[in-house]
Amino acid sequence: xxxxxxxxxxxxxxxxxxxxxxxxxxxxxxxxxxxxxxxxxxxxxxxxxxxxxxxxxxxxxxxxxxxxxxxxxxxxxxxxxxxxxxxxxxxxxxxxxxxxxxxxxxxxxxxxxxxxxxxxxxxxxxxxxxxxxxxxxxxxxxxxxxxxxxxxxxxxxxxxxxxxxxxxxxxxxxxxxxxxxxxxxxxxxxxxxxxxxxxxxxxxxxxxxxxxxxxxxxxxxxxxxxxxxxxxxxxxxxxxxxxxxxxxxxxxxxxxxxxxxxxxxxxxxxxxxxxxxxxxxxxxxxxxxxxxxxxxxxxxxxxxxxxxxxxxxxxxxxxxxxxxxxxxxxxxxxxxxxx
Amino acid sequence: xxxxxxxxxxxxxxxxxxxxxxxxxxxxxxxxxxxxxxxxxxxxxxxxxxxxxxxxxxxxxxxxxxxxxxxxxxxxxxxxxxxxxxxxxxxxxxxxxxxxxxxxxxxxxxxxxxxxxxxxxxxxxxxxxxxxxxxxxxxxxxxxxxxxxxxxxxxxxxxxxxxxxxxxxxxxxxxxxxxxxxxxxxxxxxxxxxxxxxxxxxxxxxxxxxxxxxxxxxxxxxxxxxxxxxxxxxxxxxxxxxxxxxxxxxxxxxxxxxxxxxxxxxxxxxxxxxxxxxxxxxxxxxxxxxxxxxxxxxxxxxxxxxxxxxxxxxxxxxxxxxxxxxxxxxxxxxxxxxx
Numbered sequence: 001x002x003x004x005x006x007x008x009x010x011x012x013x014x015x016x017x018x019x020x021x022x023x024x025x026x027x028x029x030x031x032x033x034x035x036x037x038x039x040x041x042x043x044x045x046x047x048x049x050x051x052x053x054x055x056x057x058x059x060x061x062x063x064x065x066x067x068x069x070x071x072x073x074x075x076x077x078x079x080x081x082x083x084x085x086x087x088x089x090x091x092x093x094x095x096x097x098x099x100x101x102x103x104x105x106x107x108x109x110x111x112x113x114x115x116x117x118x119x120x121x122x123x124x125x126x127x128x129x130x131x132x133x134x135x136x137x138x139x140x141x142x143x144x145x146x147x148x149x150x151x152x153x154x155x156x157x158x159x160x161x162x163x164x165x166x167x168x169x170x171x172x173x174x175x176x177x178x179x180x181x182x183x184x185x186x187x188x189x190x191x192x193x194x195x196x197x198x199x200x201x202x203x204x205x206x207x208x209x210x211x212x213x214x215x216x217x218x219x220x221x222x223x224x225x226x227x228x229x230x231x232x233x234x235x236x237x238x239x240x241x242x243x244x245x246x247x248x249x250x251x252x253x254x255x256x257x258x259x260x261x262x263x264x265x266x267x268x269x270x271x272x273x274x275x276x277x278x279x280x281x282x283x284x285x286x287x288x289x290x291x292x293x294x295x296x297x298x299x300x301x302x303x304x305x306x307x308x309x310x311x312x313x314x315x316x317x318x319x320x321x322x323x324x325x326x327x328x329x330x331x332x333x334x335x336x337x338x339x
Numbered sequence: 340x341x342x343x344x345x346x347x348x349x350x351x352x353x354x355x356x357x358x359x360x361x362x363x364x365x366x367x368x369x370x371x372x373x374x375x376x377x378x379x380x381x382x383x384x385x386x387x388x389x390x391x392x393x394x395x396x397x398x399x400x401x402x403x404x405x406x407x408x409x410x411x412x413x414x415x416x417x418x419x420x421x422x423x424x425x426x427x428x429x430x431x432x433x434x435x436x437x438x439x440x441x442x443x444x445x446x447x448x449x450x451x452x453x454x455x456x457x458x459x460x461x462x463x464x465x466x467x468x469x470x471x472x473x474x475x476x477x478x479x480x481x482x483x484x485x486x487x488x489x490x491x492x493x494x495x496x497x498x499x500x501x502x503x504x505x506x507x508x509x510x511x512x513x514x515x516x517x518x519x520x521x522x523x524x525x526x527x528x529x530x531x532x533x534x535x536x537x538x539x540x541x542x543x544x545x546x547x548x549x550x551x552x553x554x555x556x557x558x559x560x561x562x563x564x565x566x567x568x569x570x571x572x573x574x575x576x577x578x579x580x581x582x583x584x585x586x587x588x589x590x591x592x593x594x595x596x597x598x599x600x601x602x603x604x605x606x607x608x609x610x611x612x613x614x615x616x617x618x619x620x621x622x623x624x625x626x627x628x629x630x631x632x633x634x635x636x637x638x639x640x641x642x643x644x645x646x647x648x649x650x651x652x653x654x655x656x657x658x659x660x661x662x663x664x665x666x667x668x669x670x671x672x673x674x675x676x677x678x
């Protein structure tokens with residue numbers, strides 16, 4: 001099962017599909033293994049079957065799979081059908097699928113078709129946002145910022161500062177690659193002028209870059225974000241009156257954090273990264289909608305400047321004991337909201 | 340020599356004297372050891388001699404001592420004289436004394452009196468403020484604050500918040516015990532009303548509690564700081580016109596960070612802890628006078644409130660790669676100014 005989890009992590013283009021790994025064992029020998037690699041493509045079980053030298057080897061074998069096999073026709077036919085057909089004797093499952101389309105139905109189908117099922121439930125970091133989404137019916141929101149030792153995210157309000165080092169930049173690229181949506185506020189768009197892309201990484205499904213703006217018509221199309229092809233969603237209060245690049249979608253409404261998350265939930269977005277600024281972060285935090293914090297702590301003191309979370313008054317929020325990682329001379333602090 | 344350093348650390352009441360340890364070795368056997376325990380009392384070498392079963396054992400022995408033995412009459416007679424008298428063959432020194440009263444003169448005296456001297460210079464955390472003081476002719480200033488994950492030191496400006504946990508409280512007591520002066524600003528005195536004492540610790544020389552105030556006559560004597568016997572220095576702009584408790588000394592002047600440090604230097608204060616508030620910290624930091632930062636990071640988000648360093652505009656300051664320690668669910672971050 002450990003091997004199956006390692007296998008699962010290889011799937012880096014699963015988008016909103018879970019990462020899943022599968023290993024086929026018979027007579028204490030590993031005969032095949034596979035993972036779900038790409039959203040819309042074969043599931044882990046099918047890839048494991050394909051890796052067998054002889055498909056008949058599946059007969060009477062044990063299949064270790066990190067997630068309950070699917071029982072529905074989605075973008076691919078149901079895996080449970082294939083498992084039963086090939087005569088697999090036993091399936092060991094690392095986690096029941098929280099997706100209501102599957103949840104428990106996969107196990108039930110297998111048992112009804114004479115396949116023994118064992119649950120070896122393993123708690124894992126794998127598919128944290130997938131699980132969160134189906135449990136809470138909203139995306140898992142991570143807030144990320146880089147701040148100085150005195151809690152500032154820039155030196156002069158209204159002007160971009162490079163707070164943290166190159167190692168944190170690379171780490172934050174990795175963090176972005178795990179999201180479906182990266183969200184920023186209008187001030188951050190204008191002041192930092194970020195591209196919000198995932199660099200140095202060939203992603204089949206790059207995160208959607210989303211910005212909350214008051215009036216899309218007031219936003220300059222010369223900004224860096226508009227110079228790249230990855231999709232852009234603009235949450236605007238006002239309707240668009242201009243011709244926009246074809247990767248830009250304008251969604252008109254009153255965009256409170258709750259309304260934004262409702263919209264993203266409807267779009268099946270499971271993982272959102274809020275990357276600034278202070279005010280948008282404060283709004284999401286004050287709404288109680290932030291599960292995870294990633295803070296890059298730069299070894300500087302600014303004194304003046306904009307505090308990391310600012311502009312909204314709310315009751316103190318408690319987070320769990322953080323984990324700390326050194327990124328060259330900066331620190332990465334990760335923590336989760338306390339239940 | 341390692342043993343001598345361990346021995347040195349036992350001296351917890353040395354005040355502005357250095358911590359020193361000494362070990363006497365002959366024929367590969369440890370015959371005696373001692374440390375400097377208390378300001379004004381015997382030095383480590385003398386205590387090591389006293390620990391010998393027979394004082395004649397010192398003859399032809401090797402003395403390992405973490406700091407160059409003193410050569411001047413201070414509060415005790417010079418150690419080098421005793422060392423030579425007793426016929427010690429060789430002295431191995433861990434560090435030359437930076438105090439100009441001794442520096443090099445101890446080694447010279449020993450050599451002139453037929454004692455072999457070896458320097459085994461060891462870099463150590465021991466006597467960091469003592470060494471700093473004699474090198475830079477001013478005290479080593481540490482700024483300490485407890486802040487939230489978004490860099491705030493209280494929730495509402497003008498009102499005390501308990502930011503960090505019990506473990507950081509205990510650690511900060513330890514930090515205080517290593518100082519000769521603990522310095523705060525007037526707002527912190529009034530808002531936090533701290534005692535600034537070192538609790539749970541029997542100290543012969545407790546740190547002096549110092550406060551920068553505009554007008555001593557406007558300060559309430561009901562504050563906690565005035566209810567304990569440890570010495571208090573009040574840096575006031577205005578002259579005192581009241582009868583004050585006898586442990587309170589008022590020093591009148593214009594108290595910029597530079598002026599405060601000049602005064603403390605004249606008083607031979609080697610280690611100062613600035614414990615708040617934001618404005619006093621900002622003033623010391625902006626003056627370039629802070630060598631060390633100790634930050635307790637509490638796992639909370641406040642949003643609003645007072646930032647950790649605030650009220651003075653200055654160029655960004657760079658600090659070295661921090662060290663991190665877990666204190667229950669809080670973090671302790673320690674870093675030194677970059678040269």
